[in-house]
Amino acid sequence: MSDREIDQQLVERAQRGEKQAFELLVAKYQRKLARLLTRFIRDPAEVEDVAQEAFIKAYRALPSFRGESAFYTWLYRIGINTAKNYLVAMGRRAPTTTEFDSEDAENFEDGEQLRDVNTPENELMSKQIAKTVNETMEALPEELRTAIVLRELDGLSYEEIATVMNCPIGTVRSRIFRARETIAERLRPLLETSKDKRW
Amino acid sequence: MDKISELMDGELPRRESKRQIARLERDPRLSERWDTYHLIRDTLRREVDLGPTFTRRVRACLEHEPVLIAPHTRIGYRMARYALPMAAAVAGVTVVAWLALTEAPTGAPSTLAQRGAAPAPSATVMRASASVAASDYLVAHQEFSPRTAMQGVASYARTVTAGEATPGQ
Numbered sequence: 001m002s003d004r005e006i007d008q009q010l011v012e013r014a015q016r017g018e019k020q021a022f023e024l025l026v027a028k029y030q031r032k033l034a035r036l037l038t039r040f041i042r043d044p045a046e047v048e049d050v051a052q053e054a055f056i057k058a059y060r061a062l063p064s065f066r067g068e069s070a071f072y073t074w075l076y077r078i079g080i081n082t083a084k085n086y087l088v089a090m091g092r093r094a095p096t097t098t099e100f101d102s103e104d105a106e107n108f109e110d111g112e113q114l115r116d117v118n119t120p121e122n123e124l125m126s127k128q129i130a131k132t133v134n135e136t137m138e139a140l141p142e143e144l145r146t147a148i149v150l151r152e153l154d155g156l157s158y159e160e161i162a163t164v165m166n167c168p169i170g171t172v173r174s175r176i177f178r179a180r181e182t183i184a185e186r187l188r189p190l191l192e193t194s195k196d197k198r199w
Numbered sequence: 200m201d202k203i204s205e206l207m208d209g210e211l212p213r214r215e216s217k218r219q220i221a222r223l224e225r226d227p228r229l230s231e232r233w234d235t236y237h238l239i240r241d242t243l244r245r246e247v248d249l250g251p252t253f254t255r256r257v258r259a260c261l262e263h264e265p266v267l268i269a270p271h272t273r274i275g276y277r278m279a280r281y282a283l284p285m286a287a288a289v290a291g292v293t294v295v296a297w298l299a300l301t302e303a304p305t306g307a308p309s310t311l312a313q314r315g316a317a318p319a320p321s322a323t324v325m326r327a328s329a330s331v332a333a334s335d336y337l338v339a340h341q342e343f344s345p346r347t348a349m350q351g352v353a354s355y356a357r358t359v360t361a362g363e364a365t366p367g368q
Binding site: 130 | 200204209224254
């Protein structure tokens, strides 16, 4: 099942009253949405507020979502409108619609300078997470590291990775899972420290 | 956990994906893994982290939101997209067929002309039917006749047939 179909499944479940399904979408798209919002709003605390408002608006509008576009494209539009309304309400200039076309939603890329936006209280946590992930990646056996890089950074399918790495597709599955589990285990103490905050 | 890894990569078959999504909703341990795997993905892709409190804040807000009871919109959309035009087409064909059958009688030329008339001898009826059949054939092929001045127009002309009036009508 493709990524879009998975999102559609989650949307349909949320439409049938499963709030947890929508929470899985929040977990999936919160950082991507935040990156979009940083193009409109510089203040990190405001980005958090607007992102939260956008998700709640999306939840309320979910009955009208018919799956004609990808969920993220739809969420992207809601995010942009929420940010614009926020800026207007704050008496600031909102970018014109043509500056942010919804067709860019799937291929949205930002500059490096936007990536370190964070509130002071979250900054340390974000840095620790990034440091742990990067250090664990460096320490991974080469075949695990290559597999997860090809998947997460190059966006290759398992079949394509199997061809590149010249191994069975089952081995690719196993390598990517083991890489994720290794990193997740290294993150666990960090996330548990802030468990009451994060979960 | 390995299935969650495959699910987020879109590498599971449809049925298994649905099963895993249902499990994800029920099992907090799995949903936590879903979140961690996405955190890893986004960190590798250098996405913006909203901080440790964000998910909790959204969840708290969602708790105050009413539970959605919306129709299965995808099915509704598919219905609107495919089933309704198909139903309209069937209805259209039915109407056309009904009109064609009711406006092209193959029996006697006119029921009005015969209304109130005494039953005709069977020999007359046979002659009339044969005449009508021949007439229909000629009318249908009239536009191909070399005698027709404007060929191809005949099919658009309304043809009126007249039967012999019975004396006394």
